[in-house]
Amino acid sequence: MRFELTTLCYMICAALLFIIAYTKVGQKEAVYGVKSSLALFFQILPLIIAAMIMGGLIQVIVPKELIEQFLGTGSGIRGIVTGGVAGSVMPGPPYASLPIVASLLRSGAGIGPMVALVTAWALWRINLIPLEIAFISPKFMVIRFFATFIFPVIAGLIAQLIIMRFITYP
Structure with missing residues (x-):
């Protein structure tokens, strides 16, 4: 320990x-x-x-090769988008979701796709949509979704750029 x-x-x-x-x-x-x-x-x-x-x-x-293919560093923009989509449908609080992200990283997922996943999870969790509609309004939910739509991809691309240019990550 x-x-x-x-x-x-x-x-x-x-x-x-x-x-x-x-x-x-x-x-x-x-x-x-x-x-x-x-x-x-x-x-x-x-x-x-x-x-x-x-x-x-x-x-x-899940075979390491499959994770590397779809979420690995070499998966490019497709991996970042895949990470964003996965994050948007991943339910649960941080103590439930982050161990899965850590597992994916250990299994070959790239930093860019995982940053996109965590960013999408934080911004768009699917279980928040009905709550936003009920407590605030459908209009607010739609506006917030489209206002933040591109952020997970941008965050993933920036993370990937940082890793490629400045940092050696294990």
């Missing part, structure tokens, strides 16, 4: 927030905050486990 700097920073922040809560609102409320966060953790834990398993299984089920 790898212990990363990010994990350490989060743990330090959590400890500091607990100390602040303890001094501002008292032990009972600080402990309640920890208990409610643990309840949320156990609520989302099955989704995280399922996403991790899916990510691992993608690596062994």
